[in-house]
Amino acid sequence: MAGLREQKKQKNIAAIMEAAIFLFGERGYENTTIAALAEAAGIGKGTIYSYFKSKNEILLAFCEEELACMHQELRQTVPQAGSLEEKLLLIFMCEFRYITKNKSFGRTLMREITFPRLLTIEKSKEIEEQFIQIFVSVFQEAQDKGELRRDIELTMTCGHFYGLYLMALSAWYSGRLHGEEDVHASLQIMFNQALTGLRPKDKEDGEST
Amino acid sequence: MAGLREQKKQKNIAAIMEAAIFLFGERGYENTTIAALAEAAGIGKGTIYSYFKSKNEILLAFCEEELACMHQELRQTVPQAGSLEEKLLLIFMCEFRYITKNKSFGRTLMREITFPRLLTIEKSKEIEEQFIQIFVSVFQEAQDKGELRRDIELTMTCGHFYGLYLMALSAWYSGRLHGEEDVHASLQIMFNQALTGLRPKDKEDGEST
DNA sequence: GGTCGAAATTGACTTTGGTCAAGTTTATCT
DNA sequence: AGATAAACTTGACCAAAGTCAATTTCGACC
Structure with a gap:
């Protein structure tokens, strides 16, 4: 049982982390907005906050x-x-x-x-x-x-x-x-x-x- | 030579500090907005930033x-x-x-x-x-x-x-x-x-x- | 006292982190 | 399969820090 929900979760987290690695590296932490992170990860802004508190x-x-x-x-x-x-x-x-x-x-x-x-x-x-x-x-x-x-x-x-x-x-x-x-x-x-x-x-x- | 300008400066700084002491004490640092600080000091929001950088x-x-x-x-x-x-x-x-x-x-x-x-x-x-x-x-x-x-x-x-x-x-x-x-x-x-x-x-x- | 330039003041505006109600997807049960 | 509930997603929205062009105030010089 793969668990479609669990799969998506993992994929989202991975996408966020990937985006973070890229954008933090590219332009630094301070200059990376949550909106940019969300866009780069291909998900909505709000979704990020269901995985990370801040x-x-x-x-x-x-x-x-x-x-x-x-x-x-x-x-x-x-x-x-x-x-x-x-x-x-x-x-x-x-x-x-x-x-x-x-x-x-x-x-x-x-x-x-x-x-x-x-x-x-x-x-x-x-x-x-x-x-x-x-x-x-x-x-x-x-x-x-x-x-x-x-x-x-x-x-x-x-x-x-x-x-x-x-x-x-x-x-x-x-x-x-x-x-x-x-x-x-x-x-x-x-x-x-x-x-x-x-x-x-x-x-x-x-x-x- | 009193220096009206200098007087006002000092008065402003004093007013800001007074407002800070009151408001920080009252509701804490995090819960005190710059706007509130400005109002309490009786000056504009922008003025605060000409005396303090942040x-x-x-x-x-x-x-x-x-x-x-x-x-x-x-x-x-x-x-x-x-x-x-x-x-x-x-x-x-x-x-x-x-x-x-x-x-x-x-x-x-x-x-x-x-x-x-x-x-x-x-x-x-x-x-x-x-x-x-x-x-x-x-x-x-x-x-x-x-x-x-x-x-x-x-x-x-x-x-x-x-x-x-x-x-x-x-x-x-x-x-x-x-x-x-x-x-x-x-x-x-x-x-x-x-x-x-x-x-x-x-x-x-x-x-x- | 009148005039001009510099310095100070202001609040509308921008940016951005974080929230939330409405909408969408998934799992479960009959 | 269909219905129902639970979990997830979303972007409009909010609050608040910080910016800046326009305006006001001050001081210096005639």
Whole structure:
């Protein structure tokens, strides 16, 4: 039983996503109207809203696909690198490059993921989950190798590094960091701080400058 | 020379801000239209746009005032508290309470501050500056007392803690943390991690569970 | 005080995201 | 097959942010 209704549904969703990939890529998210999306997908404007709750949700769905792709690649690239610090930097810089490939696009995405509205909270959670899931194995491995304390929940460790990443991204969007190198350098410093701790080691109390 | 033109300008801006304070407070940011704002201020809709570049910029200006007030209070409250950790927690929880007093309001503000658009980048920088300036003295003091490493730039330390705060706030908006207590607990854990470091102390290598 | 140009003000207008009542299609049951 | 109900589709419609050409106000100079 194919289910004609179900078939059409899937076809519609596919058509919308296809139109989104094309139009978002062509002219960017902001410059793509729902009307254009509907026309390109060959359906009515209202129909889109029976599949997506808002325009931002279409962006989220679009990004979910793209990110899944990128993460797939990442998973195959990362393992060879050395220390935890190096791996994290590699992963985050890859995310950064992806997110900021198109500035306004990435902004909308990050806004929605970091401070989601009720409407898009589910989708944004899914994405962030995906976003974070990729670390867990890296952290697990690091913990096994003794690079990370064992008395800390992995979620907290994730949160910690992800927070630093958010900070760097925000600094870039605010123009306090310029370009990829700056972001890379900042992340490196902050990651190092996070690993070694901000508090001075017990025995050395003096000035280091 | 009074400058009638300049007088009117100031009067208009004041009227807009007054209307904003009243209407945002009354019915929230989202439910206040530019038209309503204009009417309440007794000026035309278009005039507003000669003083503010967008609706969000009005919010930012509004928050700048409010935050300045809160920071003033904070500055008088904080100093008595004990350790750096306690002070930071106090400050951030105060910010948190303010930001989340009205959920959608705080969301819009944080979105604009964390991932600003070109249009509002200046205003958002000013606010974040204000936001961060309040720590510097706390950090300076802590550094003097030997609670913080001296070989780290203060900006980096600020960034570090602020990143963790962003993370907690984001987790609250995403529904991964519920209520004030949860946020407080998470911050406490992450701040402690940041201070002591995520990497195990050299000599103790074993399981702690 | 009269005149002219620059700056400020205005509200009708445009654009666009989102809604909804009316119409159309599909599945189910006899 | 035909009837009926449920699900889906649609585009006219609405609300609200932001634009702009026409108009008014102000200040400077004769």
